[in-house]
Amino acid sequence: MKKLELLPAVDVRDGQAVRLVHGESGSETSYGDPLEAALAWQRAGAEWLHLVDLDAAFGTGDNRARIAEVAGAMELRVELSGGIRDDDSLAAALATGCTRVNLGTAALESPAWVAKVIAEHGERIAVGLDVRGTTLRGRGWTRDGGDLFETLERLDAEGCARYVVTDINKDGTLRGPNLRLLRDVCAATDRPVVASGGVSSLDDLRAIATLVPEGVEGAIVGKALYAKAFTLEEALEAVAA
Ligand SMILES: O=C(O)c1ccccc1NCC(=O)[C@H](O)[C@H](O)COP(=O)(O)O
Numbered sequence: 253m254k255k256l257e258l259l260p261a262v263d264v265r266d267g268q269a270v271r272l273v274h275g276e277s278g279s280e281t282s283y284g285d286p287l288e289a290a291l292a293w294q295r296a297g298a299e300w301l302h303l304v305d306l307d308a309a310f311g312t313g314d315n316r317a318r319i320a321e322v323a324g325a326m327e328l329r330v331e332l333s334g335g336i337r338d339d340d341s342l343a344a345a346l347a348t349g350c351t352r353v354n355l356g357t358a359a360l361e362s363p364a365w366v367a368k369v370i371a372e373h374g375e376r377i378a379v380g381l382d383v384r385g386t387t388l389r390g391r392g393w394t395r396d397g398g399d400l401f402e403t404l405e406r407l408d409a410e411g412c413a414r415y416v417v418t419d420i421n422k423d424g425t426l427r428g429p430n431l432r433l434l435r436d437v438c439a440a441t442d443r444p445v446v447a448s449g450g451v452s453s454l455d456d457l458r459a460i461a462t463l464v465p466e467g468v469e470g471a472i473v474g475k476a477l478y479a480k481a482f483t484l485e486e487a488l489e490a491v492a493a
Contacts, residue, residue, distance in 0.1 A: 253347050253464055253465065254275065254464055254469075255461075255466055255491055255492060256457070256460060256461040256468065256469075256471055257469055257470035257471070258297065258298065258300065258433055258457070258470065258471055258473060258483055258484070258487055258488060258491060259292040259298075259299055259300040259301065259302040259446065259471065259472045259473070260287050260298050260301060260302065260468055260472075260473055260474075260477055261301075261302040261304065261472050261473075261474035261477075262290050262293070262301060262302070262303050262322065263304040263334075263474065264286045264303070264304065264305055264306060264308055264315045264318055264319060264322075265280055265306040265315075266313075266460075267286075267314075267315060267318050268282045268283070268285070268290040268302060268306065269282070269283040269284055269285065269286040269288075270282050270285065271283065271350055271461040271474055272423070272424050273305070273423075273424040273425060274383050274420055274423055274425065275382070275420055275423050275424065276281040276390070276404070277306075277312070277394075278308075279424070281478075282350075282455060282461075283328050283478050284309050284406075284460060286318060286322050287318075287321060287322050287325060289321040290303070290307050290325070290326060290333075291325065292320045293328075293477075293484055294326060294327065294328050294487075296483065296484040296485055297485060298328055298333060299329060299422075299489075299490050300328060300329050300351075300470065301326055301328055301329070301330045301331070302331050302332070302333065302448075302472045302474075303319060303323060303332050303350070304332075304334045304335055305319050305331045305332075305333070305334035305335055306336075307334075307335070307338075308334045308335025308341065308391070309333070309334035309335045309356070309357075309391075309392040310335075310391075310392035311335070311391065311392065314335060316344055317471075319332065319348060320344075320347070320348045321400060322435065322456045323349060323350050324348060324349060325330035325347035326489055329350075329351040329418075330348070330349075330350040330351055331350065331351065331352050331353070331354055331378065331446075332345045332348060332350040332352070332353045332354065333353070333354035333356070333380060333416070334356075334365075334436055335442065336353050336354070336355055336356075336358065336359075337355075337357055337358040337362065337444075338358070338362075338365070338383060340480065342369060344408075346373070346376065348353055351376070351377060351415075352375065352376045352377065352378050352484065353378070353472055353473050354376060354378045354379070354380045354416050355378070355379050355380065356379070356380040356382055356390060356415050357375060357382075357391050357392075357397070359379045359403065359407065360388055360390040360397030360398055360403065361397070362410040363406065365388065366379070366407075366410070368406075368408040369410050370410050370412050370413075371410075371411065372373065373411045375414075376416055376487060377412070377413060378412075378413060378415065378416055378446070379407055379412050379415055379416070379417040380415070380417075380418065380420045380436070380448075381400060381403070381404065381415050381417045381418070382420055383415070383417070383418070383419060383420065383433070384419075384420050384421055385453050386400040386401065387400070387483065388398060388400055388403055389420060400437075400465070401416060401440055402438050403444050404437065404441055406441075408442075408443065409480070410480060412413075412443060413443060414434060414443050414444040414445065414446065414469065415437065415441065415443060415444075415445050415446070416445075416472070417433065417434060417437050417445050417446070417447060417448060417449055417473075418448040419433050419450060420449070420466060422449040422450030423443075423448070423449035423450060423474075424449070424474065424475050425450055425454035425475075426450070426451075426475055426479065426481065427452065428450050428451070429449065429450045429456055429457050429459070429460055429471070430449070430450065431449055431459060431460070432464055434447050434460070434461065434466075434468055435466060437467075437468035438463065438468060441464070441467070442467070443467070444468075444469035444470075445466055445467050445469060446468075446469055446470040446471070446472060447460050447463075447470070447471045447472065448471070448472040449472070451471060451472075451473045451474075451476050452475075452476050452477075452481060453476070453481060454482050454483065454486060454487065454490040456476075456489050457471060457473070457487055457491050458491070459489075461490075461491045464488065469475075471491075473487060
């Protein structure tokens with residue numbers, strides 16, 4: 253069986269690595285220098301980094317230079333997210349050398365542009381499906397953006413390579429992943445799914461790993477690592493095939 257990929261998260265706000273609760277602006281706890289955090293995950297054996305520009309996602313500025321510095325210093329693969337919504341922000345994101353970018357709001361508000369960039373960049377484009385219930389949320393998760401399964405059907409038809417699926421109610425809460433949501437998304441698409449939000453324990457990761465045959469490819473882990481619920485080394489060991 254394929255092993256579950258783990259993507260430790262570094263979310264950047266105002267130049268600092270932070271964690272949010274439910275992705276809400278203003279709920280952040282600071283964890284210092286994002287480059288230090290990313291290098292620590294790399295030293296611990298991470299193969300991926302999930303790097304988020306929260307200011308770009310919330311429309312409160314951006315951390316482009318900081319994000320480019322972190323992505324450029326990594327030997328591991330980087331998935332870049334947050335505020336990638338037009339040609340300019342996409343070009344800046346791809347120029348960091350990241351392996352792929354994660355589009356969120358654009359997939360809801362600019363479907364024609366997203367179809368175009370999926371056709372142009374293929375595997376370098378993932379779409380973030382950030383949901384409350386089965387309603388998508390955009391603009392830093394502050395605005396409703398349509399039905400999850402209708403959007404998934406459209407993006408599948410456009411050739412979207414993979415999805416990053418986040419249950420916003422779980423994100424940053426250490427309340428466990430929404431396995432039901434992950435199963436439902438996997439049943440609705442044949443594209444790989446990266447699970448995001450709520451991981452609290454090694455058992456949560458083992459539970460996500462049981463969904464690999466259904467189509468879950470990876471899991472993003474944020475708060476649990478920063479809160480030291482377990483180490484990244486322990487997490488990698490827990491999901492080793
Ligand atoms: O990814 C985004 O674009 C984003 C936009 C607005 C708010 C939050 C956003 N991402 C947060 C994450 O990707 C988290 O790092 C990830 O879901 C980890 O969650 P957790 O393990 O529950 O801390």
